[in-house]
Amino acid sequence: MMKLCAILILFVFTTPSWGKDFEAFPDLQLSDVQGLKEATRVLEEELKLAARPQTYVLIDLVGSTIQIKGRGIGLHQIPIIRWSSESRNELKGIHKLVARPSVVRRKIDPGAAGEQEPISLADMPADYVLSCSPSMTIAVVPSTAGETLLRGAAILGKSWWHHVQHWASSLFTDTPSTPTPHLQLTIAADHAQSLAWSLVDGMSIVIRRPTDK
Amino acid sequence: MRRLLLATSAVVLLLILVVSTRSINPAAPGDSQAVHQAGVQDNTSLRTLQARYKTLSKQLSQLMPREPYILVDTARNRLYVKRHDEVVLNAIASTGSGTILDKPGESKSQWIFDTPRGEFLVKTKLANPTWIKPDWAFIEEGLAVPQNAAERAEQGVLGDYALGFGKGYFIHGTLYTRLLGKNVTHGCIRLNDSDLKGVYQLARVGTPIMIF
Numbered sequence: 123m124m125k126l127c128a129i130l131i132l133f134v135f136t137t138p139s140w141g142k143d144f145e146a147f148p149d150l151q152l153s154d155v156q157g158l159k160e161a162t163r164v165l166e167e168e169l170k171l172a173a174r175p176q177t178y179v180l181i182d183l184v185g186s187t188i189q190i191k192g193r194g195i196g197l198h199q200i201p202i203i204r205w206s207s208e209s210r211n212e213l214k215g216i217h218k219l220v221a222r223p224s225v226v227r228r229k230i231d232p233g234a235a236g237e238q239e240p241i242s243l244a245d246m247p248a249d250y251v252l253s254c255s256p257s258m259t260i261a262v263v264p265s266t267a268g269e270t271l272l273r274g275a276a277i278l279g280k281s282w283w284h285h286v287q288h289w290a291s292s293l294f295t296d297t298p299s300t301p302t303p304h305l306q307l308t309i310a311a312d313h314a315q316s317l318a319w320s321l322v323d324g325m326s327i328v329i330r331r332p333t334d335k
Numbered sequence: 336m337r338r339l340l341l342a343t344s345a346v347v348l349l350l351i352l353v354v355s356t357r358s359i360n361p362a363a364p365g366d367s368q369a370v371h372q373a374g375v376q377d378n379t380s381l382r383t384l385q386a387r388y389k390t391l392s393k394q395l396s397q398l399m400p401r402e403p404y405i406l407v408d409t410a411r412n413r414l415y416v417k418r419h420d421e422v423v424l425n426a427i428a429s430t431g432s433g434t435i436l437d438k439p440g441e442s443k444s445q446w447i448f449d450t451p452r453g454e455f456l457v458k459t460k461l462a463n464p465t466w467i468k469p470d471w472a473f474i475e476e477g478l479a480v481p482q483n484a485a486e487r488a489e490q491g492v493l494g495d496y497a498l499g500f501g502k503g504y505f506i507h508g509t510l511y512t513r514l515l516g517k518n519v520t521h522g523c524i525r526l527n528d529s530d531l532k533g534v535y536q537l538a539r540v541g542t543p544i545m546i547f
Contacts, residue, residue, distance in 0.1 A: 143389060144396035150388070155377075158384040165391035172398045175454040177547055192454050192545045194395040197406060227447070230436040233477020240432035240518040243410050319410045320547045322452045 146194075147330070149185050156333035157184075164330045167216050168194065171326050178326040179219075181260075181307070185330070188307070190320050200317055203265045204308040212303035213329045217254035222321040223247050246315035254327060258303040262318075264311035305329070404543040405457075405506070405534065407524055409450045412516050414506070414524060416537045423537060426530035427515045431522045436471055446471050448521040450546060451504060457542040459499035460535065464507065466492050471521065494528060496535040500544050506534060 146168075147161050164180070171178040172194040180189045183205055190198040207213060225245055230238050248264040309317070403423055406415040409430040416424035431450035438444040468487040473480045481487060494508015509515070509525040526534065 144392050146388075146392040146395055152385050152388075153381070155381055155384060158381070158388055162384065162387050162391055165388070165395060169391065169394055169398070172395060175456075175543075177453050177545065190547045192547075193400060193543070194398045195400075195545070197545055197547050198408065225433070227433055227435045230434050230475055232436070232474055238432070238434055240434060242518060245433075316410055320452065 147182075147185070154333070160184075160331055160333050163214065164328055167328045171216065171328065176326070177320075177322075178328065179321070181305070181327060181329045183330060184332050188309070188317060198316075198320060200309055200313045202307055202309055205306060207303075207305045209301060209303040209305075210331055213258070213305060213331055215256065217256060217258050217327045217329075219321060219323065219325045219327060220253045220255055221323050222325075223250040223252070223318040225318075243312070243315050243319055246318040248311040248314040248318075250314075250318060252321070258305070260327075261304070261306040262314050263306060263308045264314045265308045266311060400543050402539075402542065403537050404545060405538060407450070407544065407546040409452065409518070409546060412518065414526060414530070414534070416534060424530065424533045426526050426534070429509065429511075429515050429517055429519050429525040431520050432518050436475055439474060446521075450520070450522050450524060451502070452546050455500040455504075455544040455546065457498050457538050457540055457544060458501055459497075460538070460540060461497045461499070462535075463495065464493045464497035464505075465490055469503065494526075494531055496531050498535065498538060506544075507531065 146165055150157055150161050152158070168178075168180065168191075172191070175192075177190055177192040177197065180191055181202075182189065183202070186202040186205075188200040188202060189196045223246065225241060225247070227241060228239055248262075250262050252260040252262065254260065399419075403416050403418045406417055407413070407428065407430065408415075412428050412430055414424075414426045414428040415422050432448045434448050436446045436448070438446065466489045467484075468489055470480045492510060493505065497505045497507040499505050504522055504524075506524045506526065508528055508531045511519070511525075512527050515525065515527060
């Protein structure tokens with residue numbers, strides 16, 4: 123009887139992960155109603171994507187990560203250094219990437235002697251804008267170790283240009299002004315290149331937004 | 336005197352009771368009910384949300400592969416076989432070069448030598464595979480495409496095994512092991528002999544392949 127009790131106690135204390143429920147967002151505070159609402163919305167979207175054989179992108183602004191995922195599994199993770207958006211409420215739903223960032227591909231010369239130079243991560247852009255459908259743009263901006271005032275000014279300039287473009291288009295089309303939802307992500311330059319490499323045309327993107335507590 | 340003492344004690348006790356009751360529940364009776372109801376509603380919606388979150392998390396976890404799956408990182412030329420979070424096999428691979436080759440006689444058509452990204456399944460498992468050279472293999476070398484199918488067959492270049500995942504793409508061996516870790520292929524995934532054997536043994540037809 124004593125032995126049986128000892129085995130039972132050992133079993134209970136040595137297998138903690140068996141009984142543990144999987145949590146999609148381990149950083150989520152279960153007492154945060156708004157955070158829970160956002161997490162369930164994202165999960166509802168993600169379930170639709172994970173049910174099909176494809177890879178997709180989860181931009182987690184709460185956890186500050188960009189994840190390439192498939193079947194709910196995180197395949198690759200990129201840390202976000204900073205982000206900004208003036209249209210946070212519009213960043214919901216599933217967006218499709220219209221086209222991956224362009225890359226200059228080298229052409230094979232048939233019959234030429236020697237090895238043809240392949241493309242590599244270094245050939246990928248580090249500073250680019252992703253256009254999505256329904257209408258949304260994501261600017262990926264590289265962060266450099268010694269980020270200067272000039273770089274900051276360039277980022278501000280881009281944001282300003284985005285507003286000017288929108289204003290100009292609303293002038294000519296004579297339609298009420300509805301700005302395109304825009305998100306700016308600052309990530310390390312090599313991570314920006316890695317992201318550009320991993321994206322494919324038509325890839326689905328879901329964004330988890332922070333909530334005001 | 337004794338009665339007076341008793342009466343005073345009773346009054347003091349009563350006063351203490353009244354004061355403590357008011358400090359525990361300071362709102363008026365009507366307000367107290369409203370606050371209580373709101374609290375109950377908040378708790379109910381919180382509990383509903385928590386339950387919903389846990390249900391959705393569970394549903395997501397049920398979509399994850401239960402058996403080993405193959406993960407390919409084309410940027411860093413790595414192939415992993417994973418079971419849940421555990422890496423069962425970690426191999427240096429060669430994946431697509433991303434170069435392009437014009438199709439002769441078709442002005443706007445070309446081959447793009449990328450390893451496809453997305454989710455695929457192991458469709459075939461072959462031992463001692465024969466490479467049936469496609470048109471681009473001849474054109475790339477500046478040779479004429481043969482009319483006779485037998486002239487396309489080449490033995491020994493794909494290694495001991497090949498795992499097909501559709502549209503002519505395979506995980507296979509290589510004679511050019513010095514190029515492992517580089518983007519040099521026409522879209523297939525190359526491994527060295529021992530890693531290829533490991534993948535062949537771990538994978539079955541239907542094993543998912545995630546490529547990014």
